[in-house]
Amino acid sequence: AQKVTQAQTEISVVEKEDVTLDCVYETRDTTYYLFWYKQPPSGELVFLIRRNSFDEQNEISGRYSWNFQKSTSSFNFTITASQVVDSAVYFCALSEGGAGSYQLTFGKGTKLSVIP
Amino acid sequence: DSGVTQTPKHLITATGQRVTLRCSPRSGDLSVYWYQQSLDQGLQFLIQYYNGEERAKGNILERFSAQQFPDLHSELNLSSLELGDSALYFCASSIGAGEAPEEQYFGPGTRLTVT
Numbered sequence: 001a002q003k004v005t006q007a008q009t010e011i012s013v014v015e016k017e018d019v020t021l022d023c024v025y026e027t028r029d030t031t032y033y034l035f036w037y038k039q040p041p042s043g044e045l046v047f048l049i050r051r052n053s054f055d056e057q058n059e060i061s062g063r064y065s066w067n068f069q070k071s072t073s074s075f076n077f078t079i080t081a082s083q084v085v086d087s088a089v090y091f092c093a094l095s096e097g098g099a100g101s102y103q104l105t106f107g108k109g110t111k112l113s114v115i116p
Numbered sequence: 117d118s119g120v121t122q123t124p125k126h127l128i129t130a131t132g133q134r135v136t137l138r139c140s141p142r143s144g145d146l147s148v149y150w151y152q153q154s155l156d157q158g159l160q161f162l163i164q165y166y167n168g169e170e171r172a173k174g175n176i177l178e179r180f181s182a183q184q185f186p187d188l189h190s191e192l193n194l195s196s197l198e199l200g201d202s203a204l205y206f207c208a209s210s211i212g213a214g215e216a217p218e219e220q221y222f223g224p225g226t227r228l229t230v231t
Contacts, residue, residue, distance in 0.1 A: 033217040044118070045206060045222035052216065091159065095217035101172030102210070102217035103149060103161035 002027045004094050006107035013082050014115050021077045021110045023092030029053075034068065034075045035093040035104060045091070051075065082114045119143065120223035122207050128229045134195040137226045141188055141209030147171070148190040149210075149220055150182055154203040165190055166212065197230045204228075 003026040013019045025034065036048040049059065051068055059066045063080045079086050089111045093104040119142035129135055141148050150162040161174035165184035176182075179197075184190045194201060204227050208220035 031216075035219065037222075043204065044224050045208075046118075047219045047221060050217075050219045101164055102147070102220075103164055103172050103174055104151075104159075104217075104220065105161070106159040108158045 002029075002032075002094050002096055002105045004092050004105055004107035006090075006092055006110050008110045009108070010111045010113070012113045012115060015084060016081050018078060018080050019082055019112065021079075021090050021092075021112065023075045023077065023107060025073050025075065025092070025094045027094060027096055029096045031096075033095045033102075035095070036066070036075075036077050037091045037093060037106075038088045039091065039109070040088040048077075079112075082112075084114050084116050087112060087114045118221040118223065120207060120209050120221050122205075122223035122226050124226060125224065126227050126229070128231060129197060130231055131197055131199060133197050133230075134193065135197065135228065137192040137194070137205055137207075137228075139190045139192070139207030139209075139223060141190070141207075142221055144211065145209035145221075146188065146212040147210045147218075147220075148184055148188070149208040150176075150190070150192050151206040151208065151222075152203045153206060153225070157203075159206075162192070194228070199230050202228055202230045 005024045032053045038046045067076045089109045091109045092107045121140045146167045153159045162176040164172040182192045204225045206225045208222045210218040210220045
């Protein structure tokens with residue numbers, strides 16, 4: 001069965017600090033996809049990134065970067081020079097796919113508070 | 117704005133009642149997913165429809181049912197409601213059941229409160 005663990009329940013940082021959100025996953029499939037979503041205080045879930053299991057290249061998008069390490073089953077998310085607008089709950093998710101059923105299994109989320 | 121719409125935004129009802137939540141996917145998306153978010157269970161997948169047909173089922177109670185209509189909008193029906201059904205219900209959509217899991221775009225959610 002697939003599982004996603006986000007061990008950090010809550011993190012607080014001061015504005016402009018860098019912060020890394022950890023995500024560890026479990027799956028028996030060799031082909032799978034990993035996702036990160038952001039849930040700001042307004043409540044909606046915002047898609048951030050999708051990564052497949054065959055692509056271990058790190059990805060950078062502005063102040064956001066992701067580090068995928070298959071050897072440790074981790075897909076960590078780093079925010080550089082954090083801003084107050086980054087305050088949100090961040091969810092890591094896994095999808096194994098197969099026969100067109102692509103439901104997401106989410107971690108419990110990490111609540112990030114960026115203090116001005 | 118993700119392009120996924122959900123109505124109503126809030127719903128307050130009593131135990132034992134039945135409610136219907138509605139979702140319109142993004143234009144062109146054929147797959148619709150329903151998720152439940154609660155404090156104790158987190159975000160849980162309920163059910164997926166693709167072009168009108170059920171494609172996958174998750175932890176959906178027998179009291180809950182869903183369907184996707186020819187115009188691709190979807191409805192989630194919750195019956196014999198219990199206090200524990202109080203949660204935020206999200207609908208998400210993606211392009212379709214292609215070769216691989218796609219990014220899902222979420223609606224704003226319907227907050228259900230059962231009293």
